[in-house]
Amino acid sequence: MAKVRNNLLLQGLSGTLGKQLTFRQVGNDTIVSMAPAKSEKPRSPRQLARQALFAEANCYARAQAANPATQARFAGRPHKPHGGLHTMLVADFLCPPTVQALDLTGYSGEPGQLLYVTATDNYGVAGVHVSLTDATGRAVEEGPAAPGPDVTQWCYCTTTRVPVLSGLRITATATDYPGHTGHLEVTL
Structure with a gap:
């Protein structure tokens, strides 16, 4: 691999020669390499x-790069070498969110109690x-969690009294901006 510098004839050139x-163009550099073997x-x-997944990620990145809200969300983020907004959007598409923890220490089944999600x-x-x-699979309650003081912390305030906690399933589902989800379920 070689970089082309101060050559007006080759600067900005992309494609295969012979x-x-x-x-290829990476940032402001023209990179020259051997053609890949078929x-x-x-x-x-x-x-x-x-x-197909990468093709879908590239389509998503192209569409979102033109969105002013997306541009504002990524404005302060540091760019990796030879990576810009498009690269970050592809990475965002390819990495779904994860729910790492569900903190139920203050939950006793009463309304108005907070459940913390990381x-x-x-x-x-x-x-x-x-x-x-x-325990029978009947929905007790559900709703959105509010962002907490930390960017990874979310809070959900319960609204229903649950007299029997045994067998109660609490599921937290995180959604990222491309629309992918990550789940964590805890059974009491």
């Missing part, structure tokens, strides 16, 4: 699925939804 050299064997189903994503969690289901 069957030997490939020129594989004769067909791609596996897993490779095709991964290729949820993370590489570029921010858009929202957290909490649902409570009894």
